[in-house]
Structures are given as structure tokens and as C-alpha cells.
Amino acid sequence: MADQSARAHLAGLARDGQVLRIPGPVSARFELASLLALLDDGPAVVIDRVDGFNFPVVSNLLNSRARFARALGCGVGEITASITRATTSGFAPETAAEAACQEVVVTAEQHDDLLSLLPIPHFFEFDSGPYITAGLVIGHEPASGYRNASYARVKPLGRNRAFIGIAPNHHLTALSRQAAEQGRPLDVAIALGTHPAIQMAGCFYLQLGQDELANAGALLGEPVRVTPGATVDVLVPAEAEIVIEAKLHFDQKVAEGWVSEYHGMYEDYGDGQVLQITALTHRRDASFQVIMPGLFSEHALLGGLSVGAGLITALRQATIPVVDLAVTKAGGGRVNVVAAVEPLKPGQAKRAFFACWAAVSMIKQITLVDADIDVWDYEQVEWARNARMRWDEDTFSVPDAITDRNEPMQEGSVVTKIGLDATMKPGRRRTNWQRALPPAEALRAAHERLVGDGLQAWLAPGMGVAALVDG
Numbered sequence: 001m002a003d004q005s006a007r008a009h010l011a012g013l014a015r016d017g018q019v020l021r022i023p024g025p026v027s028a029r030f031e032l033a034s035l036l037a038l039l040d041d042g043p044a045v046v047i048d049r050v051d052g053f054n055f056p057v058v059s060n061l062l063n064s065r066a067r068f069a070r071a072l073g074c075g076v077g078e079i080t081a082s083i084t085r086a087t088t089s090g091f092a093p094e095t096a097a098e099a100a101c102q103e104v105v106v107t108a109e110q111h112d113d114l115l116s117l118l119p120i121p122h123f124f125e126f127d128s129g130p131y132i133t134a135g136l137v138i139g140h141e142p143a144s145g146y147r148n149a150s151y152a153r154v155k156p157l158g159r160n161r162a163f164i165g166i167a168p169n170h171h172l173t174a175l176s177r178q179a180a181e182q183g184r185p186l187d188v189a190i191a192l193g194t195h196p197a198i199q200m201a202g203c204f205y206l207q208l209g210q211d212e213l214a215n216a217g218a219l220l221g222e223p224v225r226v227t228p229g230a231t232v233d234v235l236v237p238a239e240a241e242i243v244i245e246a247k248l249h250f251d252q253k254v255a256e257g258w259v260s261e262y263h264g265m266y267e268d269y270g271d272g273q274v275l276q277i278t279a280l281t282h283r284r285d286a287s288f289q290v291i292m293p294g295l296f297s298e299h300a301l302l303g304g305l306s307v308g309a310g311l312i313t314a315l316r317q318a319t320i321p322v323v324d325l326a327v328t329k330a331g332g333g334r335v336n337v338v339a340a341v342e343p344l345k346p347g348q349a350k351r352a353f354f355a356c357w358a359a360v361s362m363i364k365q366i367t368l369v370d371a372d373i374d375v376w377d378y379e380q381v382e383w384a385r386n387a388r389m390r391w392d393e394d395t396f397s398v399p400d401a402i403t404d405r406n407e408p409m410q411e412g413s414v415v416t417k418i419g420l421d422a423t424m425k426p427g428r429r430r431t432n433w434q435r436a437l438p439p440a441e442a443l444r445a446a447h448e449r450l451v452g453d454g455l456q457a458w459l460a461p462g463m464g465v466a467a468l469v470d471g
Ligand SMILES: Cc1cc2nc3c(=O)[nH]c(=O)nc-3n(C[C@H](O)[C@H](O)[C@H](O)COP(=O)(O)O)c2cc1C
Pocket: 133, 134, 148, 149, 150, 151, 152, 153, 154, 165, 166, 167, 169, 170, 171, 172, 173, 202, 203, 204, 205, 206, 291, 299, 302, 303
């Protein structure tokens, strides 16, 4: 039975020498975020002591595709396929025999400011306050039985009240609005430090009512073990490190002020909703998980891989022969897509663009490349745009297309979207499309020779050559 918290993943990373331990003390106000900013593409991080708090902090658990692969037990090239499969399959959660996440239970009756116990970072200079960023918010709609799990930022307001910022088109908004229409707050549990599979499923873009905890089970290969909340009517992942229980009051509004967004700048979205915190539960030796928000790797990848899985499904439904897809960090893991496809029929490129825009309204820029291009390698993608496109014929833009409120260039909720077809088309060149390279066999032999001479540390193959050697 796999441990369903993040600690087994962290222990595995430690065995691989992939964890940096910072004894501290570190200040939660800007110092913690500064360290994480400097270690963005670096090791997983454990900070033993944050000034004034008892919980250690863990971060960078999923800040590279290699870490996602490790957590899922697959190769880097198989991540997208694993996640895509899990969007359409699942195991219903099952009740746990023991609830590690409730080894310690402190209720609002016992403590008048529960969030003050947590080392919540103040990340960026002009953010309106400190934020919990790694909280997976779980709620359900009693009448329909719909359950939802998704990330949403939480900012303490003091005295067991907090601000929660949820995009208007998210399912958590739909559930909390429905509850308010029935004259009640929505019971929620905010879980931190769950197994990476559960964290990933929280970012899936699915239909309203599709249960992300069940999809998490598909990624885990077993049902998520859950336990009833101590003070709320929600089943919470039983092995989480920390759970914040609360009532979400959709009709109680509070202004937020500036907050960082995926695109790396700030937004001011106006009002968000109020949480009334009812309990804090945790493991006896719990860690507090932090995900660096804004334009940083873990935030971009967690969102981007999940959005990508939804796009692959949409493209396949539209009969586009897609073989790989990246939602890039440069687009914050939200708006910029590179899709590798087998040769397309006339008109299929436009169908692919429309399928992506229809599936996820945030998507702004889509580049189609051939299957020989590594969609994660900006240099290769840039090369394909340069070497395989005629801008007048292969660029397709749609003005005034609907987008989300987080789009940096939107005006009145619309923006111009663009599709770039950087695939090879017949009859476009005087000679053929062949890359000028030594023969693959000669390359492989040279590779063997260098490795045989103990020179692998010097190997640094140029663009696209590594694939030829491996292949
Ligand atoms: C680390 C992280 C933080 C996020 N923070 C927020 C947030 O503050 N507000 C929000 O609306 N979405 C946020 N998201 C995105 C949503 O969790 C995501 O879009 C999710 O799929 C929405 O699901 P839902 O429509 O089922 O509610 C965040 C995503 C990640 C990975």
C-alpha cells in the first residue's frame, strides 16, 4: 500500500540526493520566497525552521518533469500519456482505517486564529499579504453528490477568517454558488502535502461533477483513502500532512488587492470569498507544503501538464493525430501550447487550433510541429517555426476570442488568438527537408567511442542530435 502523503516521494528524492535541507531559521516574509526563487529549477527543499513557527516547510516536490515521472513511476516521455489516461478513468475513494491527518485536531473553539500556527509565506513585494498556495480545496454538493478538488489561494484575515480566490469559471465556484443559493455555506477541506498523484488530479480540467479524487486513484493505481472531516461534511485525504477545515461563504465578499499570477505579473481581481476556519488537523510530525506561485516552475508544470492532458483528449476527439504536447513555462503553463502531430490533411491544422481553444478558454498561442521536434525544447520549436513555416500561409489568427480573466492582454474578456502551423508541407522547398547531419550510425559509433573513453561528462549534443543517438 503506497503512502498517500508527499513524504514517500520526498524520501525517494532524498535517496537520489535531490533534496536540499536548509536548517533555518528563515523568515516567512520574503526570505522563504527568495530562497525558492533562486532554487526554482533546483532541488526539492526542506526548511527545518521558519521564524516563529513549529512546522517545517517542504517545496519543489514537482518542479521538473523528472520529478513528475518519479512520482508517477513512469519515464519522462510517458507522463502525458499517464495523466491523459487518468482523466477518463478512476477508482472511487475508500474510507481509511486510520486518519494520519487527524493525529492532532485543533478546533476554532480551542484556538481563535488557527492559520497563525502555519508558516504561510509572504511571497512577492506587492502581494496584498501572505498566501497558502499548495492547498487542495475539496468540497461536495450533497444533492448531486458532485465532489471537486482544486487548488485555490488562501490569505489569512485573522480570527479564523480567510480570503479565498477562485476563478469565476471554476467548478469550486459553481459548487459554492449552488450552496449559497440553497442558503448555506459550502463545507470545504483544504489538504496540504498529499501524494503527488492527488495534487496533479486537482489541476485536471474535467466536466463539472467528475470527481478528481477518483482520477487521482487512477494515477495512484489504488483508491484514495479518505476520512470524514472533524468539523465539516467533507471526506478528506486521510494521509495528508495538514488539513484546514472551513465553511466557504460564497455571498460574503472581501477585496483582495494585488496578487501574483501565472504570467509572472500581478493582478487585482477585486472581490473574493470568505472562509470561516473551523479546524486545523495534522500529522504529529507534519510539514507545511509551499508551492512558489507566479511564473515559477512547480506552479507552471502542475497546471501545464494537467491542462495538456485535457488538450490531448480534445485533439484526439477531433481526430487530430497528436503525439506529444507541451503547455510551456513561458506561457505560465496555461496559455501557450506546442503540439507535435503526425502529418496532417489539408484543413486539419485549423481544426486542431479550434479544438484547443474550445477545450480550454485560456489557450492563446498554439504551434503545431512535426513528430521529430521535441515539444519541450524551445530551441527546436523556434527552429521549426523558422525552417518550416511561411508566415503568410501558415499563421491563423482569431480576433476577439473569449478568454479568462487571468489573460494578461485581455480587454473585455477577449483577446486575439493565434495558431502557427510549423509542420512540413509538401512542395514548399527546392530540395528536401532533410537535416544536414552525419549518418545516424556514425553518430552512434562516435557516441560509443566518447563514452568508452570515459568522456561522457563532455557530451553536449546539439539540437535534436541526442534523439538520433538514443534512437
Ligand atoms: C499551485 C496552484 C495554485 C493555483 N491557485 C489558484 C487560485 O488561487 N485560484 C484559482 O482559481 N485557480 C488556481 N489554480 C488553478 C486551479 O486549481 C485549476 O485550474 C483547477 O483545475 C480548477 O479546477 P475546478 O474547475 O475543478 O475547480 C492553481 C493551480 C495550481 C497548480
